[in-house]
Amino acid sequence: MKNFKIIVVIFLIPLFCFSQDLTDIDFVSPFHDGYAAVKKGDQWAFINEKGAIVIDFRDDLVPEKHNDVCYPVLKNDLFLIQRNENNLTYFGFADVQGKTVIAPKFLKAKSFEFNNSIALLLIKQNLGYNKLLDKPMVSYKYREVLIDKSGEIVDYLSPLYPFSVDAYAKKSPEIKSKIVSKDIVAVAQDNTFSLRKY
Structure with a gap:
């Protein structure tokens, strides 16, 4: 009788646990x-x-x-996630278990292609402290970077561009470069591209 109950439970598990109608x-x-x-x-x-x-x-x-x-x-077993902080949206990646593998720290990012992604890295520069206003003086810049599946930077694709938090609220910067194969990225330069191996 005990074996019969175990067999019935085993056959019922798929009906209740795996059957999903969306x-x-x-x-x-x-x-x-x-x-x-x-x-x-x-x-x-x-x-x-x-x-x-x-x-x-x-x-x-x-x-x-x-x-x-x-x-x-x-x-590539990863998907883009976002997190809002201090009026900015940061992008990162999670895996097929839903676990964050690259913390949201980029201003923008594209889905992985050939195990790499292009993202906009935000760089904060401390310029000093303003005693009159009683606050730190900072400058922000960003650049396009090529990252691997661990979030490590593989290559810097663009120079540093100035970044304004106030302008970001109206229009965020765009990623212009693109991955074209497992070894080549098309790096945007003004209105043209240059092909670079990585």
Whole structure:
């Protein structure tokens, strides 16, 4: 009798634990690397090709533009996440378990291609202290960087550009360079590109 109960439980587990019908979904993206994004209200989740949720609904996933449609992408086992702090939005990456692997510290980032991503690194420079205003004087700059899956900088792709927090509220800087293969990045220079091996 005991063995019979164990067998019944084993057969019922898939029915209750793995069977999922997603309802009231607002949007379903195409699959990328075996995962699709689904939207419900203001939150996104990822499903696998069997329709099972692998990343539950959350509000920190970052939609990216794909053929004039915006949705998050899980590529190279990583997806973009965001965090707001001091009127700025910082971007990082989480893995297929939903664990943050690259803390949100970039002004912008693109999905991983060929195990690398292009991101905008914010650099804060301390200029001194203003005694009259009783506050530190700082300057901000940013630059495009190529990062690996651990968040380490592989290459610096652009010079330093000035950054204004006030201007950021109206329009954030854009990533202009792009990864074109597993060994080559097209680095933006004014209105042209130069190809660089990395």
